[in-house]
Amino acid sequence: MISTIIDQEIKKAMLAKNNAQLRGLRAIKAALLLAKTEKGSPEEITEETELKILQKLIKQRRESADIYKQQNREDLYQVEEEEIEVINQFLPKQLDRAEVAVIIEAVIKQSGATSVKDMGKVMGMANATLAGKADGKLIAEIVKEKLA
Numbered sequence: 001m002i003s004t005i006i007d008q009e010i011k012k013a014m015l016a017k018n019n020a021q022l023r024g025l026r027a028i029k030a031a032l033l034l035a036k037t038e039k040g041s042p043e044e045i046t047e048e049t050e051l052k053i054l055q056k057l058i059k060q061r062r063e064s065a066d067i068y069k070q071q072n073r074e075d076l077y078q079v080e081e082e083e084i085e086v087i088n089q090f091l092p093k094q095l096d097r098a099e100v101a102v103i104i105e106a107v108i109k110q111s112g113a114t115s116v117k118d119m120g121k122v123m124g125m126a127n128a129t130l131a132g133k134a135d136g137k138l139i140a141e142i143v144k145e146k147l148a
Contacts, residue, residue: 001050013025021086024087032045055091058084058091061081068080092133094134100130107122107126115147118147119143
């Protein structure tokens, strides 16, 4: 479970006085605690749920970083990038575009999809297959290209 690793890493970061690492780890811990204490959630969250939470954190930080970059706020942009780097350490290796395209082609063949109308069905299967290994935006982009 990622949450036990996070606790150990927080201690290491505190001892090393690594503020960037500590910020990112605390953000992860806060998001995981929030998910555990949400109304209607199970006692223990699954590893799949943890990965989704981490991906959501990265997405939020990328969006913020883009805004800061546009507004020439290099200091805030750098903070977001440091946190993205820390969070990425706990995600599985991300597949590159070519690898994702190959997997999506297999999913399209398996589903029997022929046009953009079948995109929802393909996206559901592709997201399940590529969970944690690729960004949802990239998956959608490639599915759209393949079905067009």
